[in-house]
Amino acid sequence: xxxxxxxxxxxxxxxxxxxxxxxxxxxxxxxxxxxxxxxxxxxxxxxxxxxxxxxxxxxxxxxxxxxxxxxxxxxxxxxxxxxxxxxxxxxxxxxxxxxxxxxxxxxxxxxxxxxxxxxxxxxxxxxxxxxxxx
Amino acid sequence: xxxxxxxxxxxxxxxxxxxxxxxxxxxxxxxxxxxxxxxxxxxxxxxxxxxxxxxxxxxxxxxxxxxxxxxxxxxxxxxxxxxxxxxxxxxxxxxxxxxxxxxxxxxxxxxxxxxxxxxxxxxxxxxxxxxxxxxxxxxxxxxxxxxxxxxxxxxxxxxxxxxxxxxxxxxxxxxxxxxxxxxxxxxxxxxxxxxxxxxxxxxxxxxxxxxxxxxxxxxxxxxxxxxxxxxxxxxxxxxxxxxxxxxxxxxxxxxxxxxxxxxxxxxxxxxxxxxxxxxxxxxxxxxxxxxxxxxxxxxxxxxxxxxxxxxxxxxxxxxxxxxxxxxxxxxxxxxxxxxxxxxxxxxxxxxxxxxxxxxxxxxxxxxxxxxxxxxxxxxxxxxxxxxxxxxxxxxxxxxxxxxxxxxxxxxxxxxxxxxxxxxxxxxxxxxxxxxxxxxxxxxxxxxxxxxxxxxxxxxxxxxxxxxxxxxxxxxxxxxxxxxxxxxxxxxxxxxxxxxxxxxxxxxxxxxxxxxxxxxxxxx
Numbered sequence: 001x002x003x004x005x006x007x008x009x010x011x012x013x014x015x016x017x018x019x020x021x022x023x024x025x026x027x028x029x030x031x032x033x034x035x036x037x038x039x040x041x042x043x044x045x046x047x048x049x050x051x052x053x054x055x056x057x058x059x060x061x062x063x064x065x066x067x068x069x070x071x072x073x074x075x076x077x078x079x080x081x082x083x084x085x086x087x088x089x090x091x092x093x094x095x096x097x098x099x100x101x102x103x104x105x106x107x108x109x110x111x112x113x114x115x116x117x118x119x120x121x122x123x124x125x126x127x128x129x130x131x132x133x134x
Numbered sequence: 135x136x137x138x139x140x141x142x143x144x145x146x147x148x149x150x151x152x153x154x155x156x157x158x159x160x161x162x163x164x165x166x167x168x169x170x171x172x173x174x175x176x177x178x179x180x181x182x183x184x185x186x187x188x189x190x191x192x193x194x195x196x197x198x199x200x201x202x203x204x205x206x207x208x209x210x211x212x213x214x215x216x217x218x219x220x221x222x223x224x225x226x227x228x229x230x231x232x233x234x235x236x237x238x239x240x241x242x243x244x245x246x247x248x249x250x251x252x253x254x255x256x257x258x259x260x261x262x263x264x265x266x267x268x269x270x271x272x273x274x275x276x277x278x279x280x281x282x283x284x285x286x287x288x289x290x291x292x293x294x295x296x297x298x299x300x301x302x303x304x305x306x307x308x309x310x311x312x313x314x315x316x317x318x319x320x321x322x323x324x325x326x327x328x329x330x331x332x333x334x335x336x337x338x339x340x341x342x343x344x345x346x347x348x349x350x351x352x353x354x355x356x357x358x359x360x361x362x363x364x365x366x367x368x369x370x371x372x373x374x375x376x377x378x379x380x381x382x383x384x385x386x387x388x389x390x391x392x393x394x395x396x397x398x399x400x401x402x403x404x405x406x407x408x409x410x411x412x413x414x415x416x417x418x419x420x421x422x423x424x425x426x427x428x429x430x431x432x433x434x435x436x437x438x439x440x441x442x443x444x445x446x447x448x449x450x451x452x453x454x455x456x457x458x459x460x461x462x463x464x465x466x467x468x469x470x471x472x473x474x475x476x477x478x479x480x481x482x483x484x485x486x487x488x489x490x491x492x493x494x495x496x497x498x499x500x501x502x503x504x505x506x507x508x509x510x511x512x513x514x515x516x517x518x519x520x521x522x523x524x525x526x527x528x529x530x531x532x533x534x535x536x537x538x539x540x541x542x543x544x545x546x547x548x549x550x551x552x553x554x555x556x557x558x559x560x561x562x563x564x565x566x567x568x569x570x571x572x573x574x575x576x577x578x579x580x581x582x583x584x585x586x587x588x589x590x591x592x593x594x595x596x597x598x599x600x601x602x603x604x605x606x607x608x609x610x611x612x613x614x615x616x617x618x619x620x621x622x623x624x625x626x627x628x629x630x631x632x633x634x635x636x637x638x639x640x641x642x643x644x645x646x647x648x649x650x651x652x653x654x655x656x657x
């Protein structure tokens with residue numbers, strides 16, 4: 001297909017789109033979008049999480065937090081920010097890891113040399129681990 | 135010749151037709167253009183402006199790939215925000231998506247939706263508040279290293295052979311016929327392999343190998359770079375317009391986000407691709423317009439690749455076709471027994487391999503039936519056990535099991551059963567059992583091979599916490615001395631640094647300093 005034919009087809013599609021647009025009302029689509037991709041565990045982050053995410057990425061796996069609080073559920077503490085909080089779409093499959101111990105995350109965060117906000121990391125991991133089926 | 139995804143796909147295709155083939159790869163499988171790609175099998179809506187056939191073929195083949203490699207693929211949902219002054223306004227952008235929707239069923243993907251600015255900001259709060267709306271688009275993500283390897287593995291299981299770290303030095307040519315190749319293995323030994331047909335599937339290295347047979351195939355290689363971030367920055371991929379109007383993408387892939395890509399004519403050394411300091415800035419400048427916080431996130435490395443685009447004069451790089459061509463050099467140049475496949479893209483690799491196999495079969499006079507197109511790759515044959523169950527059986531976290539399932543699918547159980555389930559690489563996470571499996575069954579001969587096969591050292595710590603341990607495990611399998619294992623770890627860490635130093639900002643350097651201090655490793 002030539003470039004001219006491709007452009008002509010796109011132009012025709014644009015004309016159809018404009019005509020349809022005159023008779024069509026825009027309905028909210030976000031709920032549909034999130035329902036469509038719920039089986040793929042593609043949830044949005046919240047504005048508060050978005051704000052904190054750069055700080056949550058600061059883990060250097062030094063293990064200092066584990067000296068203050070060893071595990072969160074079955075997860076060794078450095079793995080919470082350095083592991084679990086990386087593959088968000090897999091977290092519902094790994095929800096079982098969070099069952100169990102609830103350590104003093106504030107004390108662990110205070111020991112962190114890069115200032116990773118561990119209570120917020122744990123809250124985000126817990127939220128994203130919930131299943132949202134369509 | 136050439137162990138990228140096309141060569142690997144061809145090896146599998148020939149094996150499935152009952153032929154015996156040998157694949158020679160000078161580096162590691164998928165270590166060139168395939169690994170340096172955007173890690174997507176996508177139809178390419180931008181080709182709608184000039185090449186609908188490529189869009190249709192890509193979508194059709196992507197549809198086959200997602201079925202045959204289902205444990206490797208994941209949906210990538212794009213938010214395409216539109217800002218005032220963009221090359222395409224919201225109506226034009228939605229028109230493009232309406233047209234693209236016609237192709238989406240070919241690859242088992244959903245149609246687009248249109249979002250108001252408020253809806254788009256709820257889907258991704260990091261977008262600029264200045265957007266005038268957004269449309270969505272769906273593609274598929276894939277790990278090209280695993281995809282390439284699994285094609286090789288399947289072919290080996292069917293009786294073919296494959297060697298990585300085997301560099302072709304010359305072709306055996308006699309009386310206008312290519313009879314085979316001489317190649318050097320990693321230990322320095324020179325070998326000879328003879329075949330009735332030799333196929334050049336070396337991607338950007340195609341002209342180099344053609345020259346060995348005295349034939350000329352011209353490409354117009356184009357360099358693309360990507361910045362890789364330490365984690366998902368968003369569950370949605372985001373598109374942004376660059377200063378020159380090109381469309382750039384930020385793609386979540388497993389535990390990473392990949393931002394790219396550039397597209398520049400490349401004339402340099404294909405084995406040592408240099409990155410200019412302003413190339414990452416070009417990407418970041420485009421993204422901070424739609425995603426203002428992008429510079430605050432943590433880049434961990436830069437990847438580079440060279441596209442083997444077919445040669446065309448007087449065309450802007452971005453408008454070059456992603457079509458491919460199969461050259462039968464007997465017809466074209468009078469050199470018998472020699473075929474070249476050039477051009478194309480990752481999302482059409484299976485189709486390219488199938489058609490190249492047709493040419494090879496015709497040359498051999500073999501009437502092989504085209505096998506089932508969606509026959510699963512190893513790991514995708516049946517549904518795997520759930521992550522939680524796998525974790526409970528082997529004493530790993532469910533997260534580690536879920537990550538393993540993404541790499542090995544239904545064969546994960548066998549991988550974990552082959553050795554200790556102790557974690558070697560915490561970021562990824564990679565167990566000792568998986569590393570042992572990779573050496574014994576996946577032709578891993580070095581730490582960089584393990585990086586490609588199982589993601590060793592690819593996480594935020596860049597191997598700071600795991601490489602010595604990993605070198606010990608790999609070295610034990612390969613018979614390395616303790617000194618050799620240490621040397622391998624240091625050399626690999628240095629290699630990782632070359633990709634990392636170029637993208638670190640001041641916070642990144644501080645994190646690296648702390649890591650070095652905490653670990654005290656020898657850089």
